[in-house]
Amino acid sequence: MSRDICIYQEFLTGVHRAKIESAAAQAGFVPHFFAPDQFEEARECLQRCEVLYAHSPDLLRTAPASLKWYCCSYAGVDPYCKDPSVFANPDCMLTNSNSYGVTIAEHVVMVTLMLLRRMPEYGAIVRDREWSNQLPIRSIRDNEFTLLGTGNIGINVAERLRGMGAAQIIGLSRSGRAVPGFDAVSPISRLDEILPSVKILIMSLPGTPETVHILNRDRIALLPRDAYVINVGRGTAIEQKPLIEALNSGRLAGAALDVMDPEPLPPDHPLWEAKNLILTPHVSGNMTLGYTCDVNVEMFCTDLLRYGRGEPLKNLVDRTRGY
């Protein structure tokens, strides 16, 4: 009897399929591929599968209690941890895919430079067809960075900032454990002490109950006037109303948000018009970069081989902790 894998993904190329087929054969599995418009076919096949590789809570909800492993091709698995009822099998293993480090880090370097080099203002000058070029700018070189989140994204960001001459890179994480590439890592419990000396705050936290509004009104008030805030984690991590007020009043130098709350942002939301804000519609870490897709498939195949051998999965998520 065959052991089956249901694969419901939009980004797979022929090369990706071949890689998955080869890993599946080696692990003793048969893969079944479905495109985004084949939800019904995928649902039907899923009923006899023990593994699902997708990023669809809707499809997962239709899975039988015999599903043993759900490999989510996203990094953020908060929708699956907040609501355990999406799993018919309470012991179903959940893995996530941290394949977004490089693309998100490149996004962070881009918006960091755009903020330091006053691109929101220069963008307006150019739109008005004016010629003015004397705004004081700042540099990554010799600058100091505070990274709230020291996971895969934080490590990739730190590496790039260091390569461009950053003088100091401080990390903040739940544990405060040392991480290569950081000058120091503190526990998040020390956040209030650290905020008053922040120059550029880069947030890449997962969406968990502890991270909701972690940058709240009081903490935004602790930031220096010339600080910049960048968020590529979850929109819920920032209390948006006081952030907008701080930007519009000049109490904060600028911000770049790739994530917000809610998404999509409604057309009448005040974030669209906030001053010195670079908004992007959650583009930093999706599957639009080939490299990201390659790594994603590689991570699934590595864990599939481990699964076949009965070894612990590398990208296993603690479903109660949320990451």
Place this chain on the structure above:
Amino acid sequence: MSRDICIYQEFLTGVHRAKIESAAAQAGFVPHFFAPDQFEEARECLQRCEVLYAHSPDLLRTAPASLKWYCCSYAGVDPYCKDPSVFANPDCMLTNSNSYGVTIAEHVVMVTLMLLRRMPEYGAIVRDREWSNQLPIRSIRDNEFTLLGTGNIGINVAERLRGMGAAQIIGLSRSGRAVPGFDAVSPISRLDEILPSVKILIMSLPGTPETVHILNRDRIALLPRDAYVINVGRGTAIEQKPLIEALNSGRLAGAALDVMDPEPLPPDHPLWEAKNLILTPHVSGNMTLGYTCDVNVEMFCTDLLRYGRGEPLKNLVDRTRGY
């Protein structure tokens, strides 16, 4: 009798003045400082000076034949080389100030990422308050770069691209001499051979008769459809009309111009409206970054000490060659 230096600069801080005073004293000189609104006072003082540190063809034109050294605080000295009549003394030494490598390289990294990550299009999406995030993007990692110009700017750009995982960095220079940080450097005479395989072309050439329209209509036609062009050297290096046509017709993926011809760009110029073009009003390398100013003063002081000892100047420009 004192030997005098006329200094006419807008960017000097107290620390900079103190550094210059100390170097001048050591070299046996007396410095005289003038702000931008003191042109007349500077002109008067200049009559008895043997050194001028400024970036003003107008002031230089008023200098006596006894001026021995003009230290220009800009990197681009084409206005002084094209028109030798700005020097009353035909043997006056000219030095330039390549203090802009870091700030221009950061600009290049920024616009490279903005092009690869489709920011002109995402900017328009956000301005329309729409939510769309599936444009295919590209990465610096594993990508290939062609740098037309391997001087101070090119070297700083190459270093940063390499730090972000660039797979291949090819340089093009007049001599084709090997430069550290480049995988290969070819003479510019091979440009036509190289253009058809360009992915991202980064131009940082000085303004000389040979570089005018070096990227002309025929050469723009040699570029692949998915190529990007970045120019931070001189606007005259690109034939603008065919570039605009190529951008608007989709014959070229995009461009980022910090320099153009003429500057300021007239309000009715078609460049303002070209598709997938990131325009900045010559901001990449001016004196708005503290680090640039620090290096600029340091370069002047180093050469001042050499000048005092009668040694050859480090940043001497060949006035006939233009750089």
